[in-house]
Amino acid sequence: MAIEITKLFKKKQAVILERWMTNQLADERLREDLMSNEDLRAESEELITALVASLNESNIENPESGDFDHVIEILAGISISRARQGYSPRETGVFILSLKEALIEIAQEEVKDPKELNIANRKLNRLLDSFSIITFETFIKGREEVILRQTDEIAEISTPVIRVWDGILALPIIGTLDSARTQVVMESLLTEIVESGSSVAILDISGVPTVDSLVAQHLLKTVSATRLMGAECIISGIRPEIAQTIVHLGIDLSDIVTKASLASALQYAFRTLKIEVRKSAVKSAV
């Protein structure tokens, strides 16, 4: 009678875990800085217990089987948390690939008949490869989440409100002004207007690559909100090609003070606030 490899694994669960741990710890790139050996053992034990419990002679040939839902859940959880903690794909891959190695080693030692061993190996390869794919998929998903979070952070730090003068704020906008970004820009601008008691705000859009109707709408909203706070808002940095495009698009900015450059916006602000800036007349020695 053929050996039931899955029963064998149930019996040998403790041995498998030890082998697996040895394999993992043998990898010199092991991130002991990120995870202690005890935590690694706990994770490994959880996974092997779930795997051995759900494995039987029929589903071993069917990686898609719903019996593995729990295993996959654990695996995905481990993979995502590793992605967030900054593990490399390799380090994450070693986790599952060294389990495969341990299982195949056990099969090799216990299954004597070469034909049976061959069959067992093939099944194990298929199953564990499928688990590896899941590991990588979720790992990448985890990394994507990290990237999205960083994008949010960049949006926040890349909207600095600068107090250029007493009563004058400048806000250089760089990149695309989407809805989320506008919210951040508007909030930091309004807060700063209150805190600094400024009465003029300059929105500089020289760093915005495309001004379409959505961006224009966001700009208009920001300007209205600024006005509600009792401050005047100037838009500067409108490049000639942007000006022509805005006109064709049909966006009406005639209500808003717009300037080609930050310097001319500043000059305008000085005039509004009755501030005079001039070169000092240096008397030259005769």
Added chain:
Amino acid sequence: MITATISLNKDTLNVLREQDVVVFRNRVKEYAVKIKMGLVNQTKLITAASELVRNMLRYANGGQIIIEVVSRGRDNGIRLTFKDEGPGIPDIKLALTDGYSTGKSLGLGLPGTKRLVNEFDIKSEVGKGTRITIIKWANG
């Protein structure tokens, strides 16, 4: 005399998420630079493209875009085709009116786009989807 428009170089992009907008706009820019389109026309084309891709995302949950270099006689241009399987537009004439919007927006996307490009073609069927094709000539 009618000169045929020939397609030279082609690229297809699926747009499903907000993040795809910037990627797509950059691709259009690359194409425009490649055919030596001037800065003003480039900006007009990219802005038009931006309007249409945003509409596609907002009203049809995304779709497919074909970017092509086309030539007609001695002039080169960029043709963009936006295809979606969204709800379609019941009244195209109305949708092309300045200020008309079902999305509480400025309602300038479609009419503005039409003004920004050289050729504008829109086909839409309610319940089936919308297909918009624009061409901007390098020297148009």
